[in-house]
Amino acid sequence: MIQPVAVIGAGPFGLSTAAHLRARGIPVRVFGEPMVSWRDHMPAGMLLKSTPAASNLDAPQPGHNLVDYCDAAGIPRLVTDEDIIPVExxxxxxxxxxxxxxxxxERVRVVSVDRKADRNGDRSKGGGFELKLDSGELFTARAVVVATGLSGLAHLPPELAAAAVDGPAPTGPVSHSSQHHDLSGFKGKELIVVGAGQSALETAAxxxxxxxxxxxxxxxxxxxxFGAPPWQQPKLRPESPFGRAWSLWALxxxxxxxxxxxxxxxxxxxRRVLxxxxxxxxxxxxxxKVQVSEVERIVRAEPDGGAGAANGGPVLTVATPGRGTQQLTADHVISATGYRVDIAAMDFLxxxxxxxxxxxxxxxxxxxGYVSSVPGVYFTGLPSASSYGPVMRFVCGTEFASPRLAKHLAAAHG
Ligand SMILES: Cc1cc2nc3c(=O)[nH]c(=O)nc-3n(C[C@H](O)[C@H](O)[C@H](O)COP(=O)(O)OP(=O)(O)OC[C@H]3O[C@@H](n4cnc5c(N)ncnc54)[C@H](O)[C@@H]3O)c2cc1C
Structure with a gap:
């Protein structure tokens, strides 16, 4: 029996890679919840920062861009840089x-991936991989594409983690922004959002x-x-999906x-570009509408603020340039501090x-071709950013990544 390629992940990168592999006639099994990071781990009402031109999932054949979806769904076309895309x-x-x-x-989770052992039981050389699914099924794949994106990689700085004794949770003193889909529960509450990226600022708004x-x-x-609107960006610099700048164009x-x-x-x-x-x-x-405290650092966070807290909620002690330390109180703290890739956190490997x-x-x-040091194991999306640059953190990275990964995999394992 021909062993398939396993694609783990059904976000933009997993779906785009799978489409390219299928178009090459390579048998694939694709696992994950389609678009789950966008559906469940971003706030309802969010608008995408990326423009329509930078928000296409790359496909091997025409007719699958965002604008094609708009036409098929009978909704107004999202095309120009001024058209803003609702997350829904x-x-x-x-x-x-x-x-x-x-x-x-297949909407199932991959529980484990291991190298298949050779005849002598040696897993360091054997060809192929053994995968276990949460349905209980075991099967062998000739190659594995890891496209698990943001899953499991939410980052909490240590000083905030210290106040989230039982882990970050929307019902505890501190949570991560990925744990909120519906922000309406904060009506009438004092909320601190830590971070200064788009996710933090949009969650706050x-x-x-x-x-x-x-x-x-x-x-x-x-x-x-905040960035400049498209019509105010310098015309002499080259255009890129992220705005006009030589550095962005090159990356x-x-x-x-x-x-x-x-x-x-x-x-x-x-970390720094974009x-x-x-x-x-x-x-x-x-x-x-939102108050801003620009601080040097958070010195510590206490879950219930002890005696200093007026409302019994979390208290942040922050160091402010030239003004020593200060205490900020709230009913809840959301850490909108992004994601960190760490192979150690990918426990299914x-x-x-x-x-x-x-x-x-x-x-x-x-x-x-996005291959790791273990032949047959590929990574795409966020985990590939340290090798292929910040563009891999965004949907438009599929245009570069997916055809190249599929081509390499077809040549090596097709
Ligand atoms: C708040 C926010 C706003 C953003 N806005 C933009 C934007 O405007 N434009 C832009 O280009 N990018 C944006 N991004 C970045 C964007 O989220 C990522 O570029 C994109 O989602 C990455 O896609 P992905 O396919 O790699 O992973 P994800 O979309 O995270 O998908 C991961 C997939 O892996 C699956 N999975 C995980 N573990 C397993 C397992 N063990 N077994 C099976 N399946 C598994 C999940 O079910 C899911 O299908 C934003 C990110 C955030 C957090």
Whole structure:
């Protein structure tokens, strides 16, 4: 029997990769909940920061862009840089893409992936992989594509984690932004949102619109700022999916040489390029409605504030440049502090396999075609950003990644 390729993940990267593999006639089994990060782990009413041109899931054949979905669904076309995409529309687009191009998707979890042992029981050389599904099924795949995106990688800074003794939770003192879909429960509440990126600023604006009294706490270099609208961007700089700038243009269209940059530079750029900056259209919904505390650092967070807390909620002690420390109280703190790739957190990868993967600061080191140091194991999306650059953190990264990954895999395992 021909062994299929396993694609783990049904977000933009998993679906796009699967579509490319299928188009090459490679048998695939695709696992995951379609578009679950967008449907359940982002706030209702959110608008995408990316423009329509930068929000297509790459497909091997024409007719599967966002605008094609708009036509098929009979809704107004989202085309220009001024057209803003509601998260609900984008989620529906991804589900439509899945139904058309990856109809055999299996909505089950992969529980474990291990290298198959050879005749002598040696797993370090054997060809193929053993996968276990949460349905109980065991099967062998000739190659594995890890496209698990944001799942399990939510990052809480240690000083906030200390106040979330039982882990971050919407019902506890501290949560992560990925744990909130409906912000209406914060009506009438004092809310602190930590972070200065789009996710933090938009969560804060949506909570304020829902009737919460919201304060953003931005730390270190993360000053609150908003991008320029498309019509105010300098015309002499080249266009990219993220705006007009030479650096963005190079990173968007030439991710190939990124792998050859020094390790420190690669990790720095992934964190900093396209870093904390609110979308141009968010400014007027934010300013005057959300309070802002720009602090040097959070010194500590206490879950119930002890005697210092007026309302018994969490208390943040923050250091402010030139003004010493200050205490900020709230009913709840949302940490909108993003995601960190760490192979150790991908617990579905068997221990032995994880120890065989070459990593750099917890992220997989990838070669040409997105292959890891273990032949047959590929990573795409967020975990590939330290090898292929910040564009892999965004949907438009599928355009570069998916055809190249599929081509490499077809040549090596087709
Ligand atoms: C608040 C917020 C706003 C964003 N806005 C934008 C934007 O405007 N534009 C943009 O381009 N990007 C945006 N992003 C980034 C965007 O979310 C990612 O680029 C994109 O979702 C990554 O897609 P993915 O396919 O890699 O992973 P995801 O979309 O996270 O999908 C992960 C998939 O893996 C599956 N999975 C996980 N573990 C397993 C397992 N063990 N077994 C089986 N399946 C598994 C899940 O079910 C899911 O299907 C935003 C991110 C956030 C947090």
């Amino acid at each position: 529309t984008f989620t529906a687009y991804g589900e439509w893409f899945q139904q058309k191009l990856v109809p055999e998707l 949506l909570a304020a619109e829902a009737g919460a009294n919201v304060r953003i706490v931005s730390r270190g270099h993360g000053r609150v700022a 968007s269209y030439y991710p190939q040489p990124y792998r050859y940059l020094p390790e420190q530079t690669r990790h720095y750029l992934v 870093g904390p900056l609110g979308a141009w259209w968010l400014r007027e919904r934010f300013e005057g 068997g221990h032995e396999l994880r120890t065989q993967l070459a990593v750099s600061r917890g992220t997989p080191k990838l070669g040409a």
